[in-house]
Amino acid sequence: MTARRTHGDPAPVPRAADAVTDAAAATDERIAQGLAGGEEECLAVAYRRWGRLVHTLAARSLGDPREAEDVTQQVFDAAWRGRANFRPERGTLPAWLVGITRRKVADALAARTRRTELAATLGASLEHEHRSDAEPERVLDRLVVTEELARLPRVQRDVLELAYFADLTQTQIADRTGMPLGTVKSHARRGLQRMRHSLAPAGAGH
Known part of the structure; x- marks a missing residue:
């Protein structure tokens, strides 16, 4: 009423x-x-x-x-x-x-362009390693890392790709992306934790 x-x-x-x-x-x-x-x-x-x-x-x-x-x-x-x-x-x-x-x-x-460039760089690196008869484990490591990175949320993936493939420090990543340094560190930490969790079962028996 x-x-x-x-x-x-x-x-x-x-x-x-x-x-x-x-x-x-x-x-x-x-x-x-x-x-x-x-x-x-x-x-x-x-x-x-x-x-x-x-x-x-x-x-x-x-x-x-x-x-x-x-x-x-x-x-x-x-x-x-x-x-x-x-x-x-x-x-x-x-x-x-x-x-x-x-x-x-x-x-x-x-971001897509960066991933394409990184993939091209990785491909060239893998081809070079193959031609120089590098240890298969190194090639496998890169392939595993690339596959696991692709499963991460976009921001975490971008941060770790810049760190792993472009060899940038977290400060340099913050400068390039415009994100605060603390945010970069947080994304990197969470991304690595997810990758470790994903890879743990496969590596548990080694």
């Missing part, structure tokens, strides 16, 4: 969740203002409304639906973390999301 309101009583202030529960009814402006104000419900509505747009743009540029899914998650994560930089009066929320998408797609393409 709805409580009766006497004359002169102030109107109840709607809760944030009430204002955006119906995604179809919420206006773009309301969603944009709520996101800028830190309302998580508005982020969820924005994802439902424009997630397909972001994914389509990423998939067209990358040609890989799975990688586009990763980029889509990154876009909305970046939108939430960078919401203080969004100004609804300067442009629409969809346009802002498209701008973030373009930057994340560029990052993904750059």
Whole structure:
């Protein structure tokens, strides 16, 4: 039953969740203002409304639906973390999301280029080792490492590839990627832990 309101009583202030529960009814402006104000419900509505747009743009540029899914998650994560930089009066929320998408797609393409270059370097190294009759164990080690790296989350993989194949220090990796040094160390540690866990059963009997 709805409580009766006497004359002169102030109107109840709607809760944030009430204002955006119906995604179809919420206006773009309301969603944009709520996101800028830190309302998580508005982020969820924005994802439902424009997630397909972001994914389509990423998939067209990358040609890989799975990688586009990763980029889509990154876009909305970046939108939430960078919401203080969004100004609804300067442009629409969809346009802002498209701008973030373009930057994340560029990052993904750059990472893909780095992986291609590293793979080419590894291939040349393996070919050289084969021609010089290097120990098969060295070749096997590189192949195992490459396979395990491919199973890691993208950021952890990028950090360890730069460390393992490009022979960069963690400080140099931080400078190249723009990530804080502590973040680089965290990704490297977690990636190595996952690789050790994956390789442990195979090496337990040796």
